[in-house]
Structure formats: structure tokens, C-alpha cells
Amino acid sequence: MTHVYNFSAGPAVLPREVLEQAAAEMLDWHGSGMSVMEMSHRGPEFISIYEDAVRNLRDLLGVPANYKILFLQGGGIGENAIVPLNLAGLSMAQPATVDFVRTGSWSTKSFQEAARYVQANLAAGPRAGEGYTSIPPQESWQLSKDAAYLHICTNETIDGVEFNFVPTVQGDTPIVADMSSHILSRRVDVSKYGVIFAGAQKNIGPAGLTIVIVREDLLGHALPICPSAFDWKIVADHDSMYNTPPTYGIYIAGLTFQWLQKQGGVAAMEQRNIEKARLLYDALDADDFYQNRVAPDCRSRMNIPFFLRDESLNDKFLAGAKARGLLQLKGHKSVGGMRASIYNAMPIEGVQALVDYLNEFAGR
Template identity: 45%
Template sequence: MLKKYNFNPGPAMLPKKVLSKIKKEFLNWNNSGFSITEISHRSQGFIEKTMQIEKNLRFLLNIPENYYILFCHGGARGQFSAIPINFIKKSSFQPDYINSGYWSLCAAEESKKYCKPNILNVKQVTDTKKSYILPVSKWEISSRQAYLHYCPNETIEGIEIFEEPNFFEKIVIGDFSSTILSRVINIKKYGMIYACSQKNIGPAGITLVIIRDDLLKNTNRKSPSILDYQLLAQSQSMLNTPSVFSWYVAGLIFKWIISLGGLGVIEKINKKKSKLLYEYLNSTHFYTNKIFPENQSRMNVTFDLNENQLTDSFVKEAEKYGLYGLKGHSLVGGIRASIYNAMPIEGVRSLINFMKIFEKKFG
């Protein structure tokens, strides 16, 4: 049987061990006699499970005790609204929004409903149409006491910011949707980070928010209840019925990462996977990556075929080899290989082998 690999940008593939565990427990979770999809979020068994899930995540990311961990609704887009709603008390406030690509700009545009964002363009494009991100030291942030929002990994462009910000006078907020749990980060450098679940956390349905406790005391009390960080913290993320299944799978993902050795090990694996693919791209003139090496995403590897008319053929041919989800975003075209945590190195090697075959056939 042909081995299939899912290179979609999200929902992304899940680890086989996690899928096997889900299959085993699906009809009889925790020996309850019920499916996990039927379990009450208020049941003793599930509440105990959420406590262990939080403990495991706190261990993985080395989250200090003065940070709350929330499991919210609405995806990352929901947070684009929730952030200014919670932290902006006057429409004249001007928080800094770092524009490094599509998703960071989406967040900035959404914030305009509630404030006047100071949008800083940090992505540079050279004469050869290759892109890079300005070093953090060159970000011209404002002196105003408002938050700074940025997105360390842009999935559409395949560009990643590995340097962590050191703006201690600012509330730094990071959209880690596509890079969470892929590498070690220093939570203490952030007032808040958030991430949708359908990349490295599990299936869609929950949104992770990690927020420092002092920020909860200064949130806007007129926020809609479902977006109110203080209410969500007080209710242990159960202000209304959460996606129990997504929460449960997230817990399995956290345990899987711990079993591998934690984020240090995951980071090494991700470096190895992306290095294999980028090294091949550098060795050929048939495919072109347009990102400078220091900002090449480890999660989303983008490239073009030098003969663009072959792109659709590439995607269709790839599926015959068991490689799915490689079509680039409609805004930029080309090819995108999303190689999140669950993608085994064998999947990357299979992709490279196919790329060689395709190049030999059409190059």
C-alpha cells in the first residue's frame, strides 16, 4: 500500500501514535463506557485530565506559575479581535503591529476596528525578489506604553523570525499558531502568546492562550464574555462548553512530545527535516526558494518551479506518489510543503525523491 503524507498547512497531520491512541480510546474513553465526544466537560474525569494537560504543557514550554494557560474558542482570528478588545481602553491608543507577512497584517487590519495601530513593515525584498526580516534591533517601535504584536512564522510566505524580542518595556504578544511547540522559546519575554490548534497542537477547535497574570488585572471589563481573558481564567476555560475532543487530543500531543524528549529534541528534528529540503532546493535550478537562509521557515517550506506552468502538474503528480497538500496559497502560488512536528523525516525524503523524479522528467 502506498504510504501517504499530509503536507497541508492546517489542519495538519497528526502523529501515528496519537491517532492509534485516539482509535483505541474513542468508543470507551478512560474506561467510562462512553466516547470522548460524549464526555461532559464538567465530569470529574475530564477535569482531572485538563489539569494534567496543563501541567504537561507548563513543563514543555517551561511556563512560570505567574502565567495562566487558557483553552479558548475562535481560532487565531478570534484573538485578532480579543487582543485589542481586552487591552485597548481608548480608540486613540496606538499599539505596535509588526508586519512580516499575511497573518501579521491580518491581525493589524482587524485591530483598526478598536484602535489606531502603528504598523511596522519589517519584511524586506531585494532586487532579486528574495525576502528577509529586519533584525529585531532595527524594528522602530514606538515609545508608547502599549502592546507590541508580531507573528514569528508566516505560513503563506514561508518566512520565520527566530530571534526573540527583548522589549521589556512593552507587552509583547506573539501569534505562535504555526510554530508553537516546534522549538524552545522563552515565555518570560512575552506578556502573552497564542496559537490555534490545527498545526502542532491537534485538530481545530481550541485556541491556546498563555497570558501573564498582571495583564488580566488591566483588561477591558466591557469585553464580550467569550473573549474576556479574566472571565476565561476564572472559569478554567469553561465559561461555555469547550471542544472536549480537541482538548483531549492536545493532551495526547503534549504527552507524545514529552515521550520524544521535549522541545529540545523536537527542535533538532525540525532543523534536520527543513535542512534536508532547503539543501536540495539550493542544489537545483529547477526549483527556487525566495527566502534568505536566516529566515527560512522550518514549518512551511515554500518554493516555485522555474517553469510556472508546471505547478499544477507537480501537485497532481505528487499525489500519485502519496504526497498531498502541496499547492501554495492562492495569494502567492507556487508550492508549499508544511512539515510540522508530526511530519516524519521519511515524508521529507519522499518529497525530495519525487522532486528529483519530476525535475528529471520535465527539467
């Protein structure tokens, strides 16, 4: 089999060691005679898988004891509705006001979806006609006095903008952070956030699994219209087993958590990710043949969009990359250009192979 490097933004590359273990255990998990896909979610075999995954994730992120870790279906787009349905009850006024900072395509989707259930206030965003290339200075944010929560997307998968700070809020307003595309790639002080959620298909496992980390005092505030399967209080009370969870996704996530621990944990991965991102950005910045349009202090370590100076060469660039085994480099259809997603499972050898190709193609 030809070796390739997969730069897809999601579903994305998984650690080879994880895939090999899953393949070895496909027909018989630990002598049970069953595949994990065949197990009852309430049986002792799967409960042990689930409990290990929760424990290891709590250890990797340093999740405080007063936070619940939930495994749900729905993905990031699903959570854009599930979050306001769970937290709008924090406000005495209905509809509740929720503040949003728009820094890219995903925070925009969150804003638009939440507006169906709450009064969505655009606290900050780009000026008219500007693209998403930076994070507005916090002193320019127009935060509400009585917001139920503040929503941010800490890493924009499509636009390549990443937060490098935790926002300051008024009073005890909880911060809700969509960390889908950089969770477990850098250290995070979970206690600074009320809720962290992430789709698994970037840095954790297969599509279909969503992880929610929620402070306990934020449970029990769901609107009456919130489906019971997505009411965080109900899900927490049943240890994510109120309905059948995405069992195989949880299993793969658990293997990924074990792999991360073997790599030295999140702190060690952060240093690797800094090195990988620096290598790629240095190559893109070397001359004006390629262009990254994101402000340097907001550049994502995970998702790196770039453009060729002469975009008539795009198809030729992609064809040459594919011939080299460098896959999924085409940018999102909404922005065009190219994008390299270099998640935890992407080895530095893959980034170096891409850099070598960038240099060769520009030279030709």
C-alpha cells in the same frame, strides 16, 4: 490503506500514535462507558483530561508559574480581535496604540483586524512593492513610546518567514506573539513574552481550539465591549470552563503533549525539525529548477514555500506528487507556487520521500 504524507499547512498531520489512541478510546474512555465527546466539561473524567493537558503543556514549554494557560475557541483570526480587546485597557489613552511588525500574511491580518479596536501603528514592514521574504532589521523599527503592546507573528505560515530572535522593546511593553504554526517545534523562553497564542490545527490538534499563554498581570484589562467568553480574566478565573470549551480538541491536544514528552520533549523535536528543514532546503537550493525566495536567515523550519522555475509545470508536478502519496503541496492561493509544511508529526521519511520526488521531477 495507501500510506500518504500530508504536507497540509493546517488542519495538518497529527501523530499516528495519537490518532490510534483516540480511535481506541472513541467509544469508551478509560472504562467510563463514554466517548470524550459525550462528557460533561465539568465532570471528573474531563477535568482530569484538562488538568493533565495544562500540566503537560506547562512542562513542555517551561511556562512560569505566573502565567495562565487558557483553552478557548476562535482560532488565530479570532485572537486577532480578542487580543486587542483584552489588552487595549493597558493604555491610559483610548484608543490605545499598538505596534505591529508585518512579516507576512498573518501579521497583516492581525494588523487589519486590530485596527478596528485600537490605533494600529505599523512599526515595520516590507518596502512598497516588496514581498514578504525577510524580517526587517530591528534597528529600522519605529516603535511607539506608549504602545499597549507589540504584536509579532513568529512564524508566517503562508510566506515561510520565521523569527529567530526575541525583539527588544521599550520599557516594559509586553510582546504578543502569534506562534500558531511553530509552537512546540522549538524552545521558547516564555518569560520574554506577555502573551503567546496559537491555533491548535498546526502542531497540536484539530481546528477549533486556541491556546493562550498570558502573564497574570496582563489579565483584567479588557475593554467593556469584550465578550465575557473571551475576557481572559474571566476565562482564567474559571479555569477555561466559563463556557463549554472545545472538549475533544483539548483531549487530542493532551494526547499530543504526551506524545511529545515520549519523543524527548521540545528540545528533541527542535533537533529533528532542524534536520528535516535542512534536508528539504538543500534539495531546493541544489539548482535553479526550484526557488525559495525567503532570506536564508529567516527561513521557516515548519512552512517551506517554493516555486518551479517553469510554472507551466505546476499541475504536472502536483499530479505526480499525489500519485506518490505526497499530498497538499499546492501553495496558498494568495502567493501561488508550492508549500511543504513539515510540522512535528511529519516524519523525516516523509521529507525524504518529497526530496526524492523533487530530484526525480527535476531530472525528468
